[in-house]
Amino acid sequence: MTIELKCHKGIGGRVEGEALVADDNFSARYDLDRIKGVFSRPQHKLAGQSYVDKILVLNTAKGGVASAWMLHEMTSRGIAPKAILFNSANTILAQGAALADMAMCDRFEGGDVTTLIENGDQLIVDPAAGLVTITNR
Amino acid sequence: MKLTDEEKAMLAGEMGEAKKWAIDHQMQVGGMFDAIDLVPVSQGHMMLDPESIGEAGVEFLEGLADAGGKVAIPMITDPRGVDLNNYRPLGQTEDMANIERRTIAALERMGILMTNTCINYQTIMPPVQGDHVAYGDTGVVIYSNSVCGARSNFEGGPSALAAGLTGRTPRYGLHLDEHRVATKRYVVREQPRELTDWGVLGAVIGKMAGSYWEVPVIEGIDSVPTSDEIKHFGAAMASWGSTPLFHIVGVTPEAPTLAAVGGEGLPVTEVSKADLDALRSNFGAKGDKVDVVVFAAPQLSLVEMQQVAALCDGKKMTSSLIVCTSPQVYPDAKRMKLVEKIEDSGGMVLEGTCFYQQCAREIGEANGWKKLMSNSAKIVNILGGYGYEPKLASMERCIAAAVAGEVV
Numbered sequence: 058m059t060i061e062l063k064c065h066k067g068i069g070g071r072v073e074g075e076a077l078v079a080d081d082n083f084s085a086r087y088d089l090d091r092i093k094g095v096f097s098r099p100q101h102k103l104a105g106q107s108y109v110d111k112i113l114v115l116n117t118a119k120g121g122v123a124s125a126w127m128l129h130e131m132t133s134r135g136i137a138p139k140a141i142l143f144n145s146a147n148t149i150l151a152q153g154a155a156l157a158d159m160a161m162c163d164r165f166e167g168g169d170v171t172t173l174i175e176n177g178d179q180l181i182v183d184p185a186a187g188l189v190t191i192t193n194r
Numbered sequence: 195m196k197l198t199d200e201e202k203a204m205l206a207g208e209m210g211e212a213k214k215w216a217i218d219h220q221m222q223v224g225g226m227f228d229a230i231d232l233v234p235v236s237q238g239h240m241m242l243d244p245e246s247i248g249e250a251g252v253e254f255l256e257g258l259a260d261a262g263g264k265v266a267i268p269m270i271t272d273p274r275g276v277d278l279n280n281y282r283p284l285g286q287t288e289d290m291a292n293i294e295r296r297t298i299a300a301l302e303r304m305g306i307l308m309t310n311t312c313i314n315y316q317t318i319m320p321p322v323q324g325d326h327v328a329y330g331d332t333g334v335v336i337y338s339n340s341v342c343g344a345r346s347n348f349e350g351g352p353s354a355l356a357a358g359l360t361g362r363t364p365r366y367g368l369h370l371d372e373h374r375v376a377t378k379r380y381v382v383r384e385q386p387r388e389l390t391d392w393g394v395l396g397a398v399i400g401k402m403a404g405s406y407w408e409v410p411v412i413e414g415i416d417s418v419p420t421s422d423e424i425k426h427f428g429a430a431m432a433s434w435g436s437t438p439l440f441h442i443v444g445v446t447p448e449a450p451t452l453a454a455v456g457g458e459g460l461p462v463t464e465v466s467k468a469d470l471d472a473l474r475s476n477f478g479a480k481g482d483k484v485d486v487v488v489f490a491a492p493q494l495s496l497v498e499m500q501q502v503a504a505l506c507d508g509k510k511m512t513s514s515l516i517v518c519t520s521p522q523v524y525p526d527a528k529r530m531k532l533v534e535k536i537e538d539s540g541g542m543v544l545e546g547t548c549f550y551q552q553c554a555r556e557i558g559e560a561n562g563w564k565k566l567m568s569n570s571a572k573i574v575n576i577l578g579g580y581g582y583e584p585k586l587a588s589m590e591r592c593i594a595a596a597v598a599g600e601v602v
Contacts, residue, residue, distance in 0.1 A: 065226070066225065066226065067226060068222050068223070068225075068226055082404075082436075084436075086246070086576065086579070087575070087576055087578075087579045088579055089579070090555075097579050097580075097581075098578055098579035099578065100578070101579075117404070117405055117406070117436070118406065118436055119404075119434075119435070119436045120332075120433060120436055120575075120576070121241075121331070121332045121432070121433060121576070122241045122330045122331060122332055122348055122349070122350040122351065123241065123243070123245075123246040123350075123551075124350070125241075125330075125350020125351055125352055125353065126241075126242060126246035126247045126248075126251050126350065126351050126352065127246050129247075129250060129251060129254070129352070130246065130247060130248035130250050130251055132250075133248065133249070133250030134248075134250075145405060145406070145407060146226070147348065147405075147406035147407075147436055148223070148227070148347045148348045148349070148350075148353075148366075148367060148406065149348050149350045149436075151223050151226045151227070152219075152223050152349070152350045152352055152353040153350060153352075155219050155222040155223050155352070155353075156219065156254075156352040161226075
């Protein structure tokens with residue numbers, strides 16, 4: 058069985074992958090060790106976990122403007138998430154997704170995306186259609 | 195998105211590959227935020243540092259410069275990641291410096307002014323009320339929106355560059371009246387007294403507001419802050435909350451009254467001494483060792499340079515001391531012998547950089563810096579993820595700690 062989640066039209070191409078979910082926020086500069094490919098901020102709910110090739114599902118963006126470059130830099134080395142889904146993105150993360158050509162969506166019709174999607178779910182993200190499909194339920 | 199004939203020509207590539215990339219980028223971002231058109235902007239301000247852009251980012255910039263990209267409006271830059279006169283003593287590598295050199299060369303070819311500052315609103319050309327601009331650096335954006343009454347979203351480096359190339363930006367978010375009305379109302383019960391108090395207050399409100407799309411309106415401030423005080427307040431709020439705009443009733447230009455920003459019907463949240471103390475309590479205790487004291491984030495104004503120099507005068511530092519200021523302030527501070535006083539005490543003054551943008555993880559490891567103290571509520575928020583144990587205290591207490599080598 059599949060579950061379809063409608064969201065606002067996003068950025069980037071269609072991707073498939075495994076969800077890494079937390080009710081927490083996101084900044085590439087504040088939260089990540091981008092060489093090792095893990096969340097490094099001790100207070101982050103995903104601290105110690107690898108984000109490489111995952112579809113991150115988080116609440117909102119936080120912090121500064123550096124993430125707009127960093128998604129591109131991370132993607133160029135192949136140590137990056139495949140997509141990021143937010144309840145609410147900010148301008149910086151959207152700009153970063155556009156430069157990196159990384160899939161990004163936000164504003165889900167069904168409510169809090171960090172509870173709609175469970176850790177380990179298999180997802181298909183289609184930003185142009187504003188649709189995320191959970192395929193493993 | 196509705197485009198003018200000129201914008202359609204950019205998108206079709208008739209005005210070169212660089213403008214084509216820029217407007218395509220703006221269409222993607224504007225599409226996500228439902229922009230109906232592009233708005234002309236008077237200035238751009240671009241953040242980039244070697245750590246953020248990496249090899250891939252430099253190649254991207256060189257590609258735009260090779261394609262003949264030229265900015266259409268005055269375009270300035272945020273701090274560099276490497277002070278090319280001072281990188282070896284910090285343990286920065288030749289690779290980092292080379293990325294910086296190539297970046298500067300590419301940006302200069304595009305006509306960008308290498309101002310290397312995050313306090314352009316104090317030193318270059320502050321925007322005026324109603325001015326649409328495309329600024330990067332969250333501290334610059336929040337100050338320009340809130341204190342100057344200008345209109346800017348957080349424009350990361352790529353988007354600020356796109357705005358520089360096209361002379362426009364997608365009209366969404368803070369360019370629109372409806373996103374500038376207050377959404378959260380705070381009453382302050384404890385008056386901030388010095389820079390760090392202002393930073394802590396901004397951090398607490400930013401953390402409470404917690405989103406790019408919230409606009410805090412603040413009551414209960416009983417004196418008009420200085421430019422440096424409101425700079426620390428805004429920079430901390432933007433860092434802790436990703437918040438790009440605040441209003442202080444009776445102080446900031448869009449909020450002569452609570453009603454002017456639509457705040458009257460909002461429920462009131464009190465900001466208590468306990469809230470402020472709780473935030474401070476995360477950062478440092480008496481007797482802890484201090485490896486390095488940093489004054490940065492934002493870069494220091496001439497007035498702050500005078501204050502630091504006075505505190506350093508005649509002292510000898512036990513901990514390392516790093517002071518970051520802008521290339522506009524530096525020559526004045528040098529001429530007025532403020533730099534000399536800081537250097538004579540054992541401190542290092544960096545020009546045109548900001549500590550957290552200087553490959554903070556690598557310089558921390560190279561110098562054995564882990565326990566870091568600052569008066570900036572912004573920098574202590576950022577550096578936890580870089581392996582530091584940050585401590586927060588007033589400028590006076592930071593210098594006292596640097597002299598003693600421990601928190602006093």
